[in-house]
Amino acid sequence: MHFFSYNRKGFVLAISLILTLTLLSACAGQQGNQETDHTSTKQKTITDATGKKTIPAQPKKVAATSQQLMEYLIPLGIPVKIAPKATISDNFYSYFPKDKQKGFHLVGESSPLNFEGFLAQKPDLIFVRENTQSYDKMAQIAPSIMIKETENWRTDFKAYAQLMGKQKEAKTYLANYQKQVDAYKAKLKKTVGNKKVVFIRLLDKQVRIYNHLPSSVGGVLYHDLGLTPVAGIESKDLFSAISLEKLLEMNPDYIFVQTGKQDEKPEVSKKRLKQITSGNIWKSLNAFKNHHVYVVDSSFFNNTPMSQLNTAKIITEKLSK
Numbered sequence: 001m002h003f004f005s006y007n008r009k010g011f012v013l014a015i016s017l018i019l020t021l022t023l024l025s026a027c028a029g030q031q032g033n034q035e036t037d038h039t040s041t042k043q044k045t046i047t048d049a050t051g052k053k054t055i056p057a058q059p060k061k062v063a064a065t066s067q068q069l070m071e072y073l074i075p076l077g078i079p080v081k082i083a084p085k086a087t088i089s090d091n092f093y094s095y096f097p098k099d100k101q102k103g104f105h106l107v108g109e110s111s112p113l114n115f116e117g118f119l120a121q122k123p124d125l126i127f128v129r130e131n132t133q134s135y136d137k138m139a140q141i142a143p144s145i146m147i148k149e150t151e152n153w154r155t156d157f158k159a160y161a162q163l164m165g166k167q168k169e170a171k172t173y174l175a176n177y178q179k180q181v182d183a184y185k186a187k188l189k190k191t192v193g194n195k196k197v198v199f200i201r202l203l204d205k206q207v208r209i210y211n212h213l214p215s216s217v218g219g220v221l222y223h224d225l226g227l228t229p230v231a232g233i234e235s236k237d238l239f240s241a242i243s244l245e246k247l248l249e250m251n252p253d254y255i256f257v258q259t260g261k262q263d264e265k266p267e268v269s270k271k272r273l274k275q276i277t278s279g280n281i282w283k284s285l286n287a288f289k290n291h292h293v294y295v296v297d298s299s300f301f302n303n304t305p306m307s308q309l310n311t312a313k314i315i316t317e318k319l320s321k
Contacts, residue, residue, distance in 0.1 A: 041056070042056070042057040042058065043055065043056060043057060044056075044057040046145070046163050048145050048146055048147055048163060049130070049146050049147050049148040050135060050139075050144075050146055053143060054143065055125055055143040055145065056124050056125055056143070059078070059079065059124045059125040060079060060124055061079070061081050061082070061121070061122070061123050061124050061125075062078055062079050062080045062081060062082070062123060062124070062125045062126070062127065063080070063081070063082035063083065063107075063118055063121065063123035063125070063126045063127070063138075063142070064080050064082070064083045064126070064127045065083070065084070065110070065113060065126070065127065065128050065129055065131075065134055065138065066083065066084060066110045066129055067083050067084065067085075067086045067092065067093065067096070067110070068129075068302045068303075068304050068307070069083075069127055069128075069129050069304075070083050070127075071302065071304035071305055071306040071307060072127075072153075072156060072157050072160050072304060072305060073127060073160060074097075074100060074306065075157075075169065075170075075173040075305055075306065076160065076161055076164060076166040076169045076170060076173075077166065077169050078164060078166070080127075081103060081104055081105060081121075081123075082104075082105045082107060082118065082121045082123050083104075083106065083107070084106065084107055084108055084109050084110040084113065084114070085106050085108070085109050085110070086299075087298065088109060088264070088265065089265065089266055091106055093297075093299045093302075093307070093310075094297070094299070094310075095299070095306065095307070095310040096306070105121050107120075107121065113134060113137075115137050115138070115141070118138065118141055119141050122142075123141065123142045124142055124143075125142060125143055125144075125145070126138045126139075126141060126142050126143070126144040126145070127144070127145050127146075127160075128144050128145065128146045129146070129149070130146060130147070130148065130149045131146075145160075145163060147159045147160065147163070151213075151215035151303075152214065152215060153303050153304055153305060153308060154174065157170055157173075157174070157305050158170055173305065177305070177308075177309055180309065180312070180313075181220075181224040181225060181309070181312050184224075184225055184312050184313070184315075184316040185224070185225050185226045187316060187320060188225055188226070188227060188315075188316060188319055188320070189226065191319055191320050192227060192254070192319050194228045195228065195253035195254065196228055196229065196230045196250075196251075196252040196253045196254070197221060197227045197228060197229065197252060197253065197254040197255075197256070197319075198210075198229065198230055198233070198247075198250070198252040198254070198255055198256070199217050199218070199221060199255075199256045199257075199258075199300070200247065200255060200256070200257050200258075201239070201257070201258045201259065202257060202258070202259040202272060202273060202276050203259075203272075204272065206241050207241065207242050207243065207244060207246075207247060207276075208239040208240070208241055208242075209233055209239060209240055209242050209247070209250075210233075210238065210239045211229075211233045211234065211235045211237065211238065211239060211240065212229050212233060212234060213235075213236075213238065215238070215303065216238050216239070216301075216303065217256075217300050217301065217303075217311065219303070219308070220308055220311045220312050220315065221256075221315065224308070224312055225312060225315060225316070227315075230250040230251075230252050231250070232250065244276070244279070244281045244282060245281060247281075247285070248281055248284055248285060251285060251286050252285075252286070252287055253286060253287060253290070253292060254287055254292045254293075254294070254319060255285070255287040255288075255292065255293045255294070256294050256296055256300070256315070256318075257273075257293060257294070257295055257296070258295070258296050258297065258298060258300055258301070259272050259273040259276075259295070260272070260298060273295065277293075294318045296314065299311070
């Protein structure tokens with residue numbers, strides 16, 4: 001009798017212990033889920049050009065109001081998944097990584113912005129170019145960030161990194177950028193030397209020559225790559241309007257040329273290029289005679305981290321043949 005009572009008590013104690021451990025395990029599991037959920041919605045406070053605000057600490061679905069803006073964010077590891085098309089005819093710029101295009105949502109064109117398209121994608125954070133009207137509308141969709149932009153892409157890149165706590169990633173990218181352009185520069189010194197290089201844009205009634213300022217395509221040509229400009233393009237303006245006769249007077253050894261306007265159909269740009277470059281003045285240029293005229297796309301104007309590196313790469317490839 002005593003033996004049965006003893007075993008019964010032991011059995012009850014064992015069952016109680018098992019139930020207690022099961023409950024503790026369940027509670028621990030619930031607490032873990034709560035912490036995970038809390039982490040995924042964790043917020044942080046930042047101050048941008050529009051003031052103090054709260055944003056997701058770890059955003060999962062980020063939108064940008066242009067692909068140029070997106071190029072500041074991708075190298076920082078920010079998960080941009082929503083943006084307008086690159087141009088009227090291209091979903092992405094040619095150099096944009098294929099792996100980054102997977103799962104990407106294109107929402108119309110950059111001008112005018114498709115606000116309904118952004119709203120439908122339900123981003124948890126939006127980056128906006130310095131445009132108050134766009135910012136006000138985007139801020140109604142999700143927390144939005146806008147910096148005070150400068151004409152220096154490196155400065156703006158660091159500003160985005162600072163806001164998002166990505167200083168380490170920015171430092172790494174800039175170091176790699178410098179390493180690559182230094183290698184390009186050394187190569188061009190051997191193949192081009194001090195020969196004159198220009199970048200021009202052909203419009204309907206105007207030839208624009210871009211100067212040596214670091215804030216333009218000249219930043220890559222003359223600063224990063226150390227190429228030599230023609231005399232007379234020193235200016236505080238981004239470009240100067242010149243005639244074909246003036247270009248012949250400068251007579252550069254190499255010409256990079258872009259034709260077209262933003263959101264212009266490719267066939268219109270090609271027609272303009274053919275009209276301008278079929279004349280006698282153009283055919284008298286040394287660059288034309290020596291087959292040193294290179295037609296490039298509009299991404300040369302982007303002045304963003306990814307486009308600048310691509311521009312340096314293309315220039316080096318063209319001038320090293």
